[in-house]
Amino acid sequence: MADETIGIVGAGIVGLATGREIALRRPGTRVVVLEKEHEVAVHQTGHNSGVVHAGIYYAPGSLKADLCVRGVALLRDYCRERGVPYREIGKLVTAVRPDELGRMANLYERARNNHVPDLRKVAKEEIKEIEPNAGGIAALHSPRTAITDYPAVAREFAQDIEAAGGELRLGFPVTSITGVPNGVEVGSARDRVRVDRLILCAGLHSDTVARLAGYGREPRIIPFRGEYMLLRPDRAHLVRGLVYPVPDPRYPFLGVHFTPRVDGTVEVGPNAVLALAREGYRLTSISPRDLLGLAGYPGAWRMAAQHWRTGIEEYRGSLSATAFMKDAGLYVPGVGVKDVVRGGAGVRAQALDRDGTLVDDFRIHREGRVTAVRNAPSPAATASMAIAEHIVDAVFTGT
Structure with a gap:
């Protein structure tokens, strides 16, 4: 149908890619992106390491595998078209x-x-x-594994949406989602927006926003903070490309690795520690509300019972640079504490099932006029344009 209004909650790279895909494939459809922050790509997208994954790790036939491989090709062409850095460093x-x-x-x-x-x-x-x-x-x-600048990609997506007549409503924290005749009404503390269909791409808050729309409580988002060291500028030359460990198949994390960035810096990390706030980018960031939600979820306790030893080791690395660099030095021998300084951190929105299982694949659900992305961790940035295709197909064709 022409002249529909499609609402998207979340101006991270997946939400913006989805808005762009709708604008391109369905001329006449108006896209409205609703974002609680006052700029795009603030959270997971803005704290991303910039790696464009080639599809090595993911179970064949999974959404991650299929959409990652498709997404690489789309992202590479888009970056080259727009002049966004894209470097195949291997x-x-x-x-x-x-x-x-x-x-x-x-x-x-x-x-x-x-x-x-x-x-x-x-x-x-x-x-x-x-x-x-x-x-x-x-x-x-x-x-062919590459690096790029994902916040720059997200900003380009946002410009595409606006160029097609769409709108970014920044500073719009969603507090209610209500079904109305032939549509959905989305409310904040100060305003309301009526849309014909709604797509939820809320990242770290995807479970809470999905509940506003009437979805079940599971899977629950558990925030994991990933902390990085940076090689000192005079040591950055020691690493040419990406150097990764062989991942442990029990976890959806890839382990501490060396990551050159498009700005010339080299990150070492991340670890994976349970964050005490959904937006807990610092060790001291604590949200009582998030902690209570975590403590009240049986899946969190079952996860802790299975993986407490690994958790202790990750926290040791968080508190001690020596412990953090212990394993990293196996991959680039001679690189130690003296060669690094503390870098930034990101928080990964990791979905957790009630039985304590860390959800590995993307989860995208559709109920009536509302489609919810319930789990989209790495390689979601790599796959963002392919995820957008998948969502648009689900929303408009039911496939």
């Missing part, structure tokens, strides 16, 4: 212990099934040719 996924070789072999097969381009196995001797300062006994090399 990635080494490095085994440093013999017991990791089996997991690395499984990862290679998974990546092949996902059609990751130009991926190859690298012997110990070849690692030095790619990364002269890297350690390890074997690796996978993904030369």
Whole structure:
């Protein structure tokens, strides 16, 4: 239908990509993006490390796998068209212990099934040719893995929406979502907006906003803070591309790694510690409301019972730079505490089921006129344009 109004809650990269996709595919449809902050890309998008994932890690056939691979191609072309930095600097996924070789072999097969381009196995001797300062006994090399500037991409998406006649309503914290005849009314403390359909891309607050729309309480968002060190400027030359560990399949986190940024800095991290606030970018950030919600959720206690040892180790790294750099030094030997300074932090919106399972795949649900993104962690930024296609297909065709 022409002349519909589609509301989107959340001006992160997924919400903005979705608004742009609607504006392009459905001329005459008006897009209104509702965002509680006074600028776009403030939270997960604005604290992203900038990696464009190639699709190595994700279960074949999952939404993550399919949308990541599709999203890379879309994002690469878009960045080149708009002049946003996009650099294929490559990635080494490095085994440093013999017991990791089996997991690395499984990862290679998974990546092949996902059609990751130009991926190859690298012997110990070849690692030095790619990364002269890297350690390890074997690796996978993904030369097409890239880095970009996701906040810049998000700003471009926002401009596309406005150029197509859409609107960004910033400073609009959503407090109510109510069904009305032939539409949905979205309210804040000071204003109300009526739309024909509504798409929820609320990131760290996706569960609370979904409940306003009548969705169930699960999955619940659990915030994990990822903290980074930065290589000192005179040591940044030690790393050419991305250097990652072989991930532990029990967790949806990739472990501490080395990440060159488009601004020339090199991050080391992140760890993954339970944040005490949904927007808890500092160790001292505490939200009593968020803590009470966490303490009252059975899934949080079941998760803690399963993973408390790992949690303690992650907190040790948060409190001690020496502990933080202990494992990092295995991947780039010789790099230690003296070579780094404290960097920034981000908070990951990780969905958790009632049984304590960390939700791995994207979850996107549609009920009537409201579509909710319930879980969209990494590689959501990489896949944002493909996620947008998927959402628009679901909203307008029911597929």
